[in-house]
Amino acid sequence: MVGIMPLDDVTVLDLTHYTAGPFATRILSDYGANVIKIERPETGDPARMLPPFYEDKPGLERSGLFLWLNTNKRSITIDLKKDEGRDLVLELVKHSQILVENFSPGTMDALGLSPAKLLEANPKLIITSLSNYGQTGPYRDYIGNELNLYGMGGSMIGAGNIDHEPLKTAGRMVNYHAGYVAALASALGLYTVEERDELGDHIDVSIFETASHSIDMRLNRLMGYQYTGRLAGRQSQASAVGSGVHPCADGYFLITGGARFIPNIIRMIGMDELLDQEEWSTPEGRAHPDRIDEFLPHLIPWTLSRTKEEIRKEAEKHAVLGGPMNTIEDLMNNEQFIDRGYFQEIDHPETGPIKYPGYHFTLHRDEDQPMPDRKRAPLLGEHSEEILQEIGLSKSDIETLKKKSVI
Amino acid sequence: MVSNNSKSLPLDGLRILDLTVVWAGPYATQIFGDWGAEIIRVESIKHFPATTRGMVMRPTKEMVSQKGSLSAYPDRDPGERPWNRTASFNAHARNKKSMTVDMTKPEGQKVFDELLKISDVVIENNVPVSMDRINVNWERVSNVNPKIVMLRMPGFGLDGPYEDYRTFGSHMAGVVGHYSVMGYQGELADMTGNTLTADAAGGAGAALALAAGIRYRNHNDKGIFIEIATAENFANYLGDHILNYTVNNRLASPMGNRDISNAPQGVYQCTGEDRWIAISINSDKQWKSLCNLIGSPELAKDSEYSNAAQRRSLHDTIDQLIEAWSKGMDAHKAMRALQAEGIPAGVVMNEQDAFSDPHLEENGFWETLEGDETGKYQYASTLWKTVLTDRSHKRAAPRLGEDNEYVYKELLGFDEDKYAEFEAAGHIGMDYDI
Numbered sequence: 001m002v003g004i005m006p007l008d009d010v011t012v013l014d015l016t017h018y019t020a021g022p023f024a025t026r027i028l029s030d031y032g033a034n035v036i037k038i039e040r041p042e043t044g045d046p047a048r049m050l051p052p053f054y055e056d057k058p059g060l061e062r063s064g065l066f067l068w069l070n071t072n073k074r075s076i077t078i079d080l081k082k083d084e085g086r087d088l089v090l091e092l093v094k095h096s097q098i099l100v101e102n103f104s105p106g107t108m109d110a111l112g113l114s115p116a117k118l119l120e121a122n123p124k125l126i127i128t129s130l131s132n133y134g135q136t137g138p139y140r141d142y143i144g145n146e147l148n149l150y151g152m153g154g155s156m157i158g159a160g161n162i163d164h165e166p167l168k169t170a171g172r173m174v175n176y177h178a179g180y181v182a183a184l185a186s187a188l189g190l191y192t193v194e195e196r197d198e199l200g201d202h203i204d205v206s207i208f209e210t211a212s213h214s215i216d217m218r219l220n221r222l223m224g225y226q227y228t229g230r231l232a233g234r235q236s237q238a239s240a241v242g243s244g245v246h247p248c249a250d251g252y253f254l255i256t257g258g259a260r261f262i263p264n265i266i267r268m269i270g271m272d273e274l275l276d277q278e279e280w281s282t283p284e285g286r287a288h289p290d291r292i293d294e295f296l297p298h299l300i301p302w303t304l305s306r307t308k309e310e311i312r313k314e315a316e317k318h319a320v321l322g323g324p325m326n327t328i329e330d331l332m333n334n335e336q337f338i339d340r341g342y343f344q345e346i347d348h349p350e351t352g353p354i355k356y357p358g359y360h361f362t363l364h365r366d367e368d369q370p371m372p373d374r375k376r377a378p379l380l381g382e383h384s385e386e387i388l389q390e391i392g393l394s395k396s397d398i399e400t401l402k403k404k405s406v407i
Numbered sequence: 408m409v410s411n412n413s414k415s416l417p418l419d420g421l422r423i424l425d426l427t428v429v430w431a432g433p434y435a436t437q438i439f440g441d442w443g444a445e446i447i448r449v450e451s452i453k454h455f456p457a458t459t460r461g462m463v464m465r466p467t468k469e470m471v472s473q474k475g476s477l478s479a480y481p482d483r484d485p486g487e488r489p490w491n492r493t494a495s496f497n498a499h500a501r502n503k504k505s506m507t508v509d510m511t512k513p514e515g516q517k518v519f520d521e522l523l524k525i526s527d528v529v530i531e532n533n534v535p536v537s538m539d540r541i542n543v544n545w546e547r548v549s550n551v552n553p554k555i556v557m558l559r560m561p562g563f564g565l566d567g568p569y570e571d572y573r574t575f576g577s578h579m580a581g582v583v584g585h586y587s588v589m590g591y592q593g594e595l596a597d598m599t600g601n602t603l604t605a606d607a608a609g610g611a612g613a614a615l616a617l618a619a620g621i622r623y624r625n626h627n628d629k630g631i632f633i634e635i636a637t638a639e640n641f642a643n644y645l646g647d648h649i650l651n652y653t654v655n656n657r658l659a660s661p662m663g664n665r666d667i668s669n670a671p672q673g674v675y676q677c678t679g680e681d682r683w684i685a686i687s688i689n690s691d692k693q694w695k696s697l698c699n700l701i702g703s704p705e706l707a708k709d710s711e712y713s714n715a716a717q718r719r720s721l722h723d724t725i726d727q728l729i730e731a732w733s734k735g736m737d738a739h740k741a742m743r744a745l746q747a748e749g750i751p752a753g754v755v756m757n758e759q760d761a762f763s764d765p766h767l768e769e770n771g772f773w774e775t776l777e778g779d780e781t782g783k784y785q786y787a788s789t790l791w792k793t794v795l796t797d798r799s800h801k802r803a804a805p806r807l808g809e810d811n812e813y814v815y816k817e818l819l820g821f822d823e824d825k826y827a828e829f830e831a832a833g834h835i836g837m838d839y840d841i
Contacts, residue, residue: 006619006631031619051667052651064650115794134792137766142746147664147672148753151685156674157757159602160591165674166683166755168664170588171647173604180611185791187618188442192417192796195625204792209772212761213787215434215499216576216607217476223494224476225758226784228483232475232758233681245595252595254581316572323578325595328652328659331584331642336569342639355653360640361616364545364632 004369005032010190013089013096014038014073015080017045019172020207021102021130022069023179028098028186029072030359030374036092036387037070037378041077041405044380045070054351060380061350067377068356071346075378076387077407084406086112088388090121095391097193098186102130105140115202125200126189130182134206144207150174153211155218162234177214178207241265241286241295245325248303253311257321262286266295268318269302309335348376381407416443417796421621423528424449425503426543428459430576430603431637432532432560433499434610439617440502441789441800447526447814448505449519450807452836460490460807464839481781488838491780491806500804501776501786506814507807508834510541515834519543521819523551527624528617532560532609532637534573545632555630556620560613564636576603576637583642590661605641611790612640670718671725674755677738683755684733684741694718696748701732778803808837 007028014025014037022037022045029035039045047066054062079085090113093099099118101108108114108129115127129135132144150156150168160167182205192198212218221232242265245254255265263286266274279285303311308324315322324330332355337343342358359371384407388398401407421444425436440446450456455464462477463470471483479494486492509515519541523529529548531538538544538559548557562579563569580586580603616633623631642649651657659667664685666672672687688694691714698707706712706728711721718725733741738754745752754760761767762785770792777783781803789798815821815835829835 006623006626027615031615052647052654052657054654056655064654065647068646068650133766134770137770139766142753143749143751144753145669145687145689145751147666147674147687148685148751151674151683151755152753154756154758154761155602156685157681157683157755164591165664165676167589167591168674169602169604170585171645173644176644176646177604177607177611180608180615181790184438184611184615184618185793187615187622188417189793191618191622194622196417199795201796202794204794206770206791208766209770210790212767212772213790214604214607215430215437215610216603216605219498219787220430220476220495222758222761222787223498223784224479225762227479227481227492227494227781230474230479231681235475254578254586256575256577312572319573321573321575321578323574323581325581325586326584327587328584328645328648331582331645331649332652334582336563336567336572337639337642339567340564340636340639342642351654355649357643357646357649358639360612360635360643362634362636364634 004365004372005363007031007033007187010034010098011036011096012186013092013099015089015099015101015103016130017102018047019065019069020175020179021100021182022047023176024128024130024182024186025073025100026069026071027180027183027360030361033098035073036096036383037073037075038080038089039075039077039380041079041381041407044075044077048380054354059350061348064354067348067351067354070377071356071374073378074383074387075381076384077381079406080111080113082404082406083112084401084404088401088406089113090117091391092387093118093121093125096122096125097190098126098128100128100130100182100186105129105131105135119200123199124193126186126193126203127200128182128186128189128203128205130178130205130207132206133208135204139208146172146174149207149211152208153214153218155211155214155216158217158221158232158234160234162236166234174207174211178205178210181205181210239289239292241291242299246300246303248306248308248311250307251327251330252325253303253308253322254325255315255320255322259283259287261320264318264320265299268314268320269299271298274298344374346374346376349379416798418442418444421445421528422447422526423530423617424522424526426529426531426533426538427560428456428533430495430499430606431609432530432613433459434607435558435613435617436503436530437499437501438610438614438790441798446503447522447810448500448503448805449510449522450505450507451509452507452808452838452840453509453511453833455490455839455841458495460496461493464841465489486780488780488806490839491778491804497778497781497784497804498786501800502802503805504810504813505805505807506811507836509832510543512832512834514829514832516542518819518834520551522814523548523555525818526552526555527621528556528558530558530560530613530617532613535561535565535570549630549632553630554624554628556617556624557630557632558613558616558620558635559632560609560635560637562636563638565634576605579605579638579641583638584645584648588645588648588659588661590663592661592663592665604644605637608641608644609635609637665719665722668715670715671722671729673726673729675726675730675733677733677736677741679738681757682738684736684738684745684752685755686729686745686750686752688715688718689751691715693748693750697729697745697750700744700748701729703728774800776800776803780806806837807839808835811835811837
């Protein structure tokens, strides 16, 4: 029975590792799903050995990246290469509604866990395969990573300045976005099974295709190119009065908006009388390129004597489109995020309490129940026994599996 | 709740009232519409929403000659009804319906109530104050239909000091710190409107929230209200950097396309205009293969370059060597040659590349649709593939008010007289009347 969270009674069998896959299963756990993370014995998910490490000391339970991507999950170690390991997965599948994996295409088949085998064990299972390029196609076996997947996915050609090379987004966004889509696809797959009383299905999510399909200017530009025959490329520096990145007392502030907003910017810096001058009194006059440089000696002293947050408040007051160029530290101290209780502090045996980014969403329930706290990431194999007992294995069964190094 | 879309799609039968604008919200409804949900855009001929059906209602010749998809109209001609011909709307609005109603009037509010009663979901991503003006909030919608699922996507949250802060994706990215780590080394990049990952993240996140909300509703037999603040959602995409700060108090600086572990990594020029190959060396083995490929085999044996840390300190030199090779290569040829050696490499693809890409072609990424006031064009198919489901699109983007007759007469039971009345009163139409 669905209780507090929408996916309370859903079990996700998680065969993912590294970043994109675990991002997908983590967000399903945020919505309440019971995520069983299957890891390799001894070494576990390779992401456990990715930096940043707590105190810069590597260790299986010290990777900040792993800890963040795997909150709320339970860990069981299974050697998938062994027959008994494979059989264990097929048994767990019977108690799950969703299975997510992000091995390179062909791996699951080679492990004896093809979609056919999985659906034989549970005909209502939703199997979500997440890979760099998809399960089929000429690029299927290409090597992919954040940079070339973003480049090929296409939004990159439009990112950055026209005077420079195309520029990648920060961190692992392309990977995470594909993970988000994999979670979404799994949820819709589940809807099909439950609401339309249909059999399970195999879902194919590709990082290359989710990037190619992205609304973040890619879809728009694909349409625009068909309409005009022109490649969008990268933009040059902003060319309207007041627009651009401006230095301020504690960093930088970005103002955008174009011609319509110029009077608002002028009023924001208290130069209303400028609008009475001939060249400044009409849209055509204000649009003349000379105005851009003429305006800077008025604008920059104003921004330099104010903090990012002060400028932001003034911008909001005067309907000027702009935003502070915050650092991550600014973000962690931002009054809006703090007011909303966004950041979550979670304790952990190795790191002690550390802060994590918060929920992607807020559920407002009638009873005004607060969102539940997230639980820390699991230690390697922490829940092996617990999970196996849940599916009916006896203590001696479990001992046998341990002796055979299956778990 | 019957729909006009194909009966073989998973979300057939689900009806969504769509009050979304710009891109983040529309992306969520695009995803749901692609999979069969009936998406009814609730629009108004009395109100032109910002950056949704074009930057302006009637762009000038000068505006449509500018570069960029926001100024793109078929053959650079805005036509009689430019709001039906704008690229950035038509890209996402396939499979959706459009009706018009003026919700600033009491009878318009009644129409909205009637729509709420027969719908499963209502979704919006407007500045909160504009929804207050037309009384679109959880209290109202749940009173009318206690089983409705409501999704609201404010920029920063429905409460808090930023609740009225109006931003575009670029500013929001600045607030959450993206531009402190995305940028050219030693420079401030111009970040105006180039890549708006927050919108894509918002759309995908909203769609997932809808799926979760609908499940909650179906199992608990009551509605639910979900809020996704786009900034909170997107901040998670910076998780790497946030953890770097919370774990070790470290702030990264922009490194251009370089990487903290992989060296070399970057984007290198190829033959032709604005043609680039992205290359990332993730192992010493890949480094050796690269050396042989670019005609510098001696470097493969040179101990000065043997590990990533060393290569990072010699990055500028290595970049020059790579570019000396790539400058004479066609980007696609370079990609094939590098991938053949097991090196992660890829063409930085432009629009032309996408339409002629053999992988996208073979995987059925494209579909052709014909729009009434635009013509035949290619559209990206669904966001993912399934084995069992038919995924074909049903129609191109709706013209403004395209489905007024269907919504008012078939769904709401208006007769001819009442329909004419609402036309006269400025609710029903296909042309803006501002």
